[in-house]
Amino acid sequence: xxxxxxxxxxxxxxxKRGTEESPFVKWLLIGIALVFSLVFLLLPLVNxxxxxxxxxxxxxxxxxxxxxxxxxxxLTLLVSAITVPANTIFGIAAAWAxxxxxxxxxxxxxxxIDLPFAVSPVVAGLMYVLLFGLxxxxxxxxxxxxxxxxxxxxxxxxxxxxxxxxxxxxxLIPVMQAAGTAAEQAAQTLGAGGWKTFWYVTMPSVKWGLIxxxxxxxxxxxxxxxxxxxxSGHITGxxxxxxxxxxxxxxxxxxxxxFAIASLLALLALITLGIKTxxxxxxxxxxxxxxxxxxxxLPGNQF
Amino acid sequence: xxxxxxxxxxxxxxxxAVNDVSFTVNEGELVALLGxxxxxxxxxxxxxxxxxxxxxGDILIRGKRVxxxxxxxxxxxxxFQNYALFNTMNVxxxxxxxxxxxxxxxxxxxxxxxxxxELLELKGLEKRFPHQLSGGQRQRVAIARALAPKPDxxxxxxxxxxxxxxIRQELxxxxxxxxxxxxxxxxxxxxxxxxxxxxxDRIVIFSKGNLEQIGTPREVYEQPxxxxxxxxxxxxxxxxxxxxxxxxRINELEFPSxxxxxxxxxxxxxxxxxxxISSDPGAYRYHAILRHTYFLxxxxxxxxxxxxxxxxxxxxxxxxxxxxxxRDGLKVSFQIRNYRVLSSEGEMLSPEVATTHExxxxxxxxx
Numbered sequence: 001x002x003x004x005x006x007x008x009x010x011x012x013x014x015x016k017r018g019t020e021e022s023p024f025v026k027w028l029l030i031g032i033a034l035v036f037s038l039v040f041l042l043l044p045l046v047n048x049x050x051x052x053x054x055x056x057x058x059x060x061x062x063x064x065x066x067x068x069x070x071x072x073x074x075l076t077l078l079v080s081a082i083t084v085p086a087n088t089i090f091g092i093a094a095a096w097a098x099x100x101x102x103x104x105x106x107x108x109x110x111x112x113i114d115l116p117f118a119v120s121p122v123v124a125g126l127m128y129v130l131l132f133g134l135x136x137x138x139x140x141x142x143x144x145x146x147x148x149x150x151x152x153x154x155x156x157x158x159x160x161x162x163x164x165x166x167x168x169x170x171x172l173i174p175v176m177q178a179a180g181t182a183a184e185q186a187a188q189t190l191g192a193g194g195w196k197t198f199w200y201v202t203m204p205s206v207k208w209g210l211i212x213x214x215x216x217x218x219x220x221x222x223x224x225x226x227x228x229x230x231x232s233g234h235i236t237g238x239x240x241x242x243x244x245x246x247x248x249x250x251x252x253x254x255x256x257x258x259f260a261i262a263s264l265l266a267l268l269a270l271i272t273l274g275i276k277t278x279x280x281x282x283x284x285x286x287x288x289x290x291x292x293x294x295x296x297x298l299p300g301n302q303f
Numbered sequence: 304x305x306x307x308x309x310x311x312x313x314x315x316x317x318x319x320a321v322n323d324v325s326f327t328v329n330e331g332e333l334v335a336l337l338g339x340x341x342x343x344x345x346x347x348x349x350x351x352x353x354x355x356x357x358x359x360g361d362i363l364i365r366g367k368r369v370x371x372x373x374x375x376x377x378x379x380x381x382x383f384q385n386y387a388l389f390n391t392m393n394v395x396x397x398x399x400x401x402x403x404x405x406x407x408x409x410x411x412x413x414x415x416x417x418x419x420x421e422l423l424e425l426k427g428l429e430k431r432f433p434h435q436l437s438g439g440q441r442q443r444v445a446i447a448r449a450l451a452p453k454p455d456x457x458x459x460x461x462x463x464x465x466x467x468x469x470i471r472q473e474l475x476x477x478x479x480x481x482x483x484x485x486x487x488x489x490x491x492x493x494x495x496x497x498x499x500x501x502x503x504d505r506i507v508i509f510s511k512g513n514l515e516q517i518g519t520p521r522e523v524y525e526q527p528x529x530x531x532x533x534x535x536x537x538x539x540x541x542x543x544x545x546x547x548x549x550x551x552r553i554n555e556l557e558f559p560s561x562x563x564x565x566x567x568x569x570x571x572x573x574x575x576x577x578x579x580i581s582s583d584p585g586a587y588r589y590h591a592i593l594r595h596t597y598f599l600x601x602x603x604x605x606x607x608x609x610x611x612x613x614x615x616x617x618x619x620x621x622x623x624x625x626x627x628x629x630r631d632g633l634k635v636s637f638q639i640r641n642y643r644v645l646s647s648e649g650e651m652l653s654p655e656v657a658t659t660h661e662x663x664x665x666x667x668x669x670x
Contacts, residue, residue: 182383182385182387183387183388183389183390185354185374185381185383185387186383186387186388186389187389187400187404188354188374188375189352189353189354189374189379189381189449190401190404190449190452191375191376191378191401191404191405191452192375192404193375196404200389200400204391205389205390205391207391287432287435289430
């Protein structure tokens with residue numbers, strides 16, 4: 001920490017660490033970061049809302065209550081309501097296995113988890129078409145039983161699960177590895193079984209990683225375009241998710257409609273980020289309160 | 304509770320971390336498992352706790368075999384080397400954890416936690432989180448947490464390893480007092496022989512997975528069962544002698560041959576206090592130069608260099624030192640009052656041989 005030192009002449013000098021960069025470099029870096037986030041992040045986001053409200057509140061509201069748009073919103077919520085819990089459970093299980101156990105094929109599993117990051121979403125969608133489409137391997141079998149996967153909700157869910165597969169696991173693995181197994185063993189010596197140990201000791205210690213993972217997973221599940229586009233078939237009112245609906249409306253020159261839905265997607269992202277920040281601040285305040293509650297020195301135990 | 308370890312072996316792959324070890328810890332005893340790192344002592348402790356399963360052998364707590372009893376059911380308190388506190392819980396919740404698991408009622412939990420925090424001088428820190436505590440405080444929270452559910456046995460793994468020297472000293476005395484007050488059977492692991500000597504009723508000494516000796520601190524110090532123990536407990540001068548013309552010798556030092564033939568070798572050891580020094584060059588048979596004096600508090604250690612370059616260590620009180628008028632660089636004469644034949648490692652040692660008269664054991668030895 002830089003401290004303030006009074007010189008002989010009485011003016012204050014801020015002491016500096018020897019390794020500190022010159023003010024020019026410091027402000028240059030801060031400037032670059034700020035300008036970039038303004039131009040490439042904040043401005044487009046503001047523009048989304050500006051365009052959405054370009055023709056007034058009424059037009060905005062009208063765009064949102066359009067039954068096809070409404071169906072797209074419900075579908076998106078349904079898809080993420082299935083995808084996020086599924087990938088959360090999978091992510092916890094995979095991270096647990098990788099962080100706490102040694103087994104054959106561990107590195108293979110780690111690589112597999114990263115696969116969706118490496119594969120283009122369009123290719124991911126095509127994989128499912130090749131498997132479950134009418135011309136695909138299971139296509140006729142499914143068709144015989146009247147089960148529709150491709151160009152229907154199940155296909156959209158499958159593609160979204162594939163795309164958002166890595167988020168929770170990726171966030172959890174490093175925090176679980178860092179947390180180690182000592183606290184869990186301590187819980188066991190105190191009589192806690194597997195479930196209680198997991199619930200009271202493991203989960204709280206990886207809470208932030210998990211919340212981050214879920215937020216990222218949810219954002220991607222709602223926002224995924226490429227893979228869903230391939231498997232959905234773009235049936236208006238049935239298999240259009242919000243991002244697909246945005247594209248469709250935009251192509252139909254309905255920019256207010258497109259931006260209205262886009263603004264909802266953006267709003268969802270902002271709300272999740274807001275919740276995360278609020279949780280973080282609350283945890284910090286609790287800790288500070290604990291620190292301040294016992295300022296009085298205690299006799300005889302200053303070791 | 305009494306703990307009996309019967310012929311336990313633990314193998315990790317091909318490596319035997321613990322090899323056919325048996326010992327008994329009596330009700331209410333405070334026992335140290337002592338040995339260099341990698342000696343298998345922590346593995347033994349973890350097997351008693353149920354955190355590791357023995358490959359062979361039995362563990363009995365109060366006469367009951369507990370091999371198949373899960374760690375949760377053994378009713379032990381375990382203090383981990385790096386505390387392993389629950390970082391997401393404050394001090395109160397850390398200590399209360401075991402009680403909550405055992406479904407104690409809330410008022411009982413509060414009373415028990417308050418009692419322990421009082422006992423461990425942690426009062427007022429209830430709401431602090433582990434990272435807001437000093438090393439010594441964390442250590443005591445870990446002990447409070449382990450003691451809260453009233454365990455039959457308290458097991459501590461290198462309890463004072465991670466705190467600095469002064470605090471370690473305080474914690475040691477404090478562990479003795481705690482054990483005295485609660486009278487719970489306690490086993491702790493340490494690599495510090497001084498710590499083991501100071502704190503425990505009995506010491507179990509390990510080396511490379513084998514049990515070398517069990518005994519009171521005084522027993523292992525005065526009657527080490529082999530060279531390993533003799534060297535590990537306290538400081539020892541070790542010499543390798545060769546028999547020639549009926550005497551065993553190294554450079555200018557000569558000892559009786561103990562029936563060995565010409566050319567045969569033997570190893571002997573003697574404690575620094577067995578080396579008597581005089582500033583009068585004629586007082587004793589051997590001569591040396593006092594190279595260096597180490598201050599160890601009340602005791603001093605003196606390094607003697609013989610004309611042949613051999614270095615021996617001696618020990619005395621400050622009063623003795625000044626009475627003899629010693630100082631660095633002085634020419635002195637000395638004698639070795641008694642020594643021990645260590646002929647080969649692993650064998651039972653022959654009793655100490657007095658070359659002169661019996662001398663009382665100097666208190667404070669081993670510092």
